[in-house]
Every structure is written in C-alpha cells, then in structure tokens.
Amino acid sequence: MAVAARLERFLARKGIAYKELAIDQVTSLDAAVIASGQPQADFLQATLLIDIGGAVMAVHRFGSGLDLPAAQQLTGRRLQPLSARQVTRLFGDCDPGFTPPIGAAYDLPVWVDEDVLGLDRVLLSSGTDHALIEMDGRSLRLALAGAREGHLVIRGQGNGDREALTLEEVADKLQKLYRLPPMPALALKILRLTTNTEATARELAELIEFDPSLTAQIMRYARSALFNYPGQVNSVQEAVTRVLGFDRVAHIALGIASVRAFEVPRRGLLGMDSFWRHSLYCAFLCQTMAPRIGVDKGLAYLCGLLHNFGLLLVGHLFPNEFSELNSLREANPEVSMHALEQQVFGQHHDQEVLAVGHGAIGGILHRLWQLPDPVVKAAGVHQQIGYRGNHENYVLMVQLANALLKERGIGDEFNPDDISALAAGLGLSDADVNQLQADIDQVAPDLDALAQSLSS
Template sequence: MTQQPDMDALAARVQQLYRLPPMPAIALRVMQMTAAPETTAAQLAGVIERDPSLAAQVLRYARSALFNYRGELHSVQEAVTRVLGFDRVTHLAVGIAASRSFELPRSGPLGLEAFWHHSLHCARLSLAIARRLPRGAARDRLDPELAYLSGLLHNLGLLLIGHLFPEDYRQLREAREAEPEVALSELEARIFGVSDQDEQAPLRVGHASAGGLLLHLWEMPEPVVTVAGMHEIAGYQGRHEPYVHCVQLANELLKERGIGDEQTRADPVAAARALGLNQPDLEQLLGTIDEVSAEIEDLARGLAA
C-alpha cells in the first residue's frame, strides 16, 4: 500500500509558510448547500445566479453539444433539472469558482486555457470510465459524479504553484514547451530543486502535493484530495484507490490524443486492468474523447477568458 502523508501535519506547516488563497465564498456556499439534503435545485440555482459570470458559464456548459439538449435553457435551475443534475452543477460551479483564486497566463503551455482543456476532458472521461466499470469492488466503491469532480480538480495544484511561485512557474512553462517528452514531475523537481522530504518547501515539490494540500485545507471530499495528491503515483494502492486509478486511466487515454500537461507515453492497459476494463473498453473510451473534443476546446477557451 502506498504510504500517504499526514495531511493535517503538512497543512499546518504550509499555513505557517505561505499565504494560501481561501476557498472562494461562493464555492464554499455551494459545497455547504450540497451537504444539506433538504437543498432544492431552485435554492442551488439561486446561489449560483448571484454571480452572473458563474451562472453564464454553467449555462454555456449545459447548452453545449456535449449533452444534446434540444430545448431552450433560460436559467441555472433549468440547467439543473433538465440537463446536468444537482451534483454536476455543484461540481462544475465549485471548479470554476476555485480556479478564480489564481492569477495565471491564459495561453501557452500550462496556461489557464490548457488547464481547462485538460481538466474538462479528464472530468468527462473519468465519469465515462466510472460508469463503464463492471460490477464488483471498484464499481461499488466509486461514485461516478465524484469521479467527475476528481478529474476536474486533480491538477488544481498547477494553478496554486503558478500563483505562489510565478518565476518558477514561468521556467516550468518554458521547460514544458521545450521538452514535451520529459515527465512534468521531472521538470518540477529540476526547477524547484527540492525533494518531497524538504521540511521548508512542502509546496515546491510539484503540483500534485500542492493540489492535495490545498484541497485538504479547503475541506473537499476525501477522494478528490487523494486523487489530486496521488494521481502521479503509478500503481497506487491505498485509500480511494478506484478514484485514483480512474483519473490515471483518463489521463493515459488523453495522452493518446495529445491532451494533457505532458506527452510522455505510458501503457493505459495496466490502469484499465486495475479497474476491470479491457481493450474494447479502451477503444470505446477513446471514441468518447473524439466525440466531445471540439466542444470541450471551445468551452475551455470560454472558461479561460
């Protein structure tokens, strides 16, 4: 089993060293409403619609060809009840709001547009993988909508290290453009120059550690925190293992289409096997990417604007 860090101890140390952005108020409110079983779609929509930009982005997503909804949508409540559902709207709104905490370049390698292009694809594909799992232990322990949120936020640490260390992040972006064949974790280690045992730099080890810590501090669901922190560990075994494998498989399949923050190749069969999936399943999932890619590219441009 993969050894996981003591997140509370790390979080306490991080808060002493850095001024981290708080979870945006609207994201916090949406998460609180989700936790209350009596919350209605109208109440959720009312909170989101207090932020016109967020409401417009949720509606744009619901109106996209991803869902083939042929009717008119005039409100977030209609997006909830007719197209997306309560959980998806909640997760999308939280993801969009969370990304606003960071100031980053829009274009280029590891820019906001690339972040959203990858994250939306990963979320969509993680959902498809979760729904495709055969009956058994992995499927029984995995909520497809939470797999969607895990895919959507798994790279949030990229935004955090760009926000906290802009000069290092500039160098990382330049290195990614110059050496796309090198693993992102290797570039991060080279540029940040520290190891994961460095007591004075717990966020400078790379985006996975940074993202896991931030989402832990924001009190996001445990599977989402674990995926953010552990998604780069091959053969991960531990808490919330199916979610990690789900997002890892999504990322490996996305690399087959040149989508993601690095273009190094790994065989997706091992990740698929851990979830009980086979080659025909992988072919179907690759087809899913092709079906939605153009629409997601357009949505990513809008979210990064």
C-alpha cells in the same frame, strides 16, 4: 527477498560490497525516498531509453531531469524513453517502478551522469518495494565499471543536501510560509449546499444566479452540443432540472468558482487555457468510466475536474518559477513533471517544500478546503503510478484518463503510460478503452469550445 535476484547475483559475482536498508512497503521510488528518512541528494535513479539499436540505461541523481537531447547528442543515437511495459519486460524480477540503476546486472549498456561517479555514498533501489541498497563510492564505481560518462541532466543540478519531507511537514510548512488562498466565498457556499441532502435545484440555481458570470458559463454549458438537449434552456434552474442535473451543475460551478482563487497566466502548456481543457476532458472521461466501475458519477467528475489544482497554486504563489516551469515543460516533453518540479523548486531552500510535486500540493490544498476525500486523494497521488490504497478507483480513473489524453497532446505529462495495465486495474477491457477513445472523439469539439469559454 530484499534484493532483486539478478542484481543480487551480479553483486555477489563481482564481490561488490553493499548494505540492505529495509523500509516499509511503498508504491514508488519517490515514496521510498521519503520513507527512508535519508538525504534525497544521496539517491540515484535510472532512466531507460531505447532506439533501433536496443535499450540503454542512463544513471543520474534522484530528482534531476534527464536532458534527452543532450543524451541523444552524447550517444549519437535517437533514443526515446521506454514504455512501462517495456521496462517490466526487461526487469521481470523487479517490482514495477523500482528499477535498480545497475545496468550491467541486466546486460544493458550504461551512460552515467558526470555528477555521479565522484559521490562518496549512494542509495539506490534494490529492485523491490520494501528495501534499498547503500553503497560507498568505491563499490558504486565497481558496479558501474564500463559505463560511459557525460552530462545527461537538465542544467546538471541535484537537490543539495536536504532531508526528505513528509507530507505532514509539507502541509505544515505551506501554511506557515505562504499565504494560501482561501476557498472563494461562492465556492464554499456551493460546497456546503452539495453536502445538504435536502438541498433543491431552486436553491442551487438561486445561489449561482447571484453571480452573472457564473450564470452565463453554466447556461453555455447546458446549451452545448455535449447534451443535445432539444428544447430551450432559459434559466439555471432549467439547466439543473432538465439538462444537467443537480450534481453536475454543482460540481462545474464549484470548479469555476474555485479557480477564481488563483492568478495564473493563460498561455503555455501549464497556463489557464490548457488547465481548463485538460480538466474538462479528464472530468468527462472519469464521469464516463464511473458507471462501468460502480463508483459515484458526480464524485468521479469532480476528481477529474479538480485533480490539477496544485499547478494553479504553484503558479499563484510563484509566478516567476511557474514561468520557468512552463518553459521547461514545453522544451522537455519527455521529462516527467516531477523531475521538472524538482529542477525548478528543489534548488532553493525556501521553496523546497514545493518540490514534492503539484499533485501532493493540490491534495493538501483540497484537504484544507475540506473537499471530499476521493477528490483529495485523486489530486494528491495522481502522479504516483501504481498507487494502492484508499479511494484507489478514483485515483486510477484520473490516471487512465490522463494516459488517454497524453496520446492527444492534452495535459501536463507526455511520457507514455501503460494504458492496458491502468484499465485492468479498474476492471476495464480493451473494448472499454476503445469506446472511451471513441467517446472523446465525439465530444472533443464541444469540450474545446467550453474550455475556451471558461478560461477567457
């Protein structure tokens, strides 16, 4: 079926004309927009909100960020975003992540942004992962009859009349338009050493000891209470052989050395202080999950540690826009990072390549740096809930770790995830999740201290 059952019945009952557009099966609305090859500015999306009075649908242009305080003021209600589980219950005939922006078909009251009803042509989700719906302006107004209108999005801008970019085009444009930082020489040497199956702890220690700052940070890491090593650690080689192991030292050193490619402010929810805290917590959780899932612990740690490098690249290339993004993140905790990035970068034609999101940007950078494929994939699609494909377990581990960290105010996303569904995708039980949360409690002070030392 190309159109969700309830939506199809509603449109037929109202006599509303529309056209189905088949696309390749995709995992998210973002991917559907790209797959369609249609102008992004023609797409609508729905945001679901709820309070004690029930659920409400807000309809706005794709890529615009819903201004929750404005919506609350307009409606006079204390609305908050629905969880993924609540959305699934309301839209049981739809594929997850493909909510049609036609609330009347699901008996929901609708508020529509003032930029929407005047459009001559729109594209919207059909409720399925393999088709879209096209409507003219008249059909749209019939479908949204009875909706209340108002200013609902951040600064009210859409994304202009631009074609969606493929990731291959993004990678090509990034390399042509911007001076991308090369992997620092020390990081490159460490990476090459990790690919040598005959490399020794002594060789790794000697490489690290050429850099006094990196040496001090590795020693601090080995001596931290995270590992409760009872004896003295007097050298990097002892840190490798007695406490941390080759892979862990190599990966943390690779992360520390790689970060030196970027000039990013320390402060703010997206600054370097928060980056290190988020990355270390995520790496710890991914490494802890790995044995339960049957994947490589070292790669899992590296995926968690490096998954957010796209944010550093954005901050490095565009410090002014990064500052704006940082401010928007703090002022709009309920809005997705994707929407905020669209808001900041989707407005300017010379920067639209960055509007694909920091995840995709980070994945492209990791590919250029020739990092392992799971690390590339975990960075590239960690914003894409519902991802299925290559290195899926590594992606899901990062997503579950981020979901658990959101509950603690750690990270760059704060809209809630369906933790049970993410855990189930990895074969983890509720008891496993509870144990992961207990593990975080146990090591939090030490991770905080380590993060502070790395960002200073």
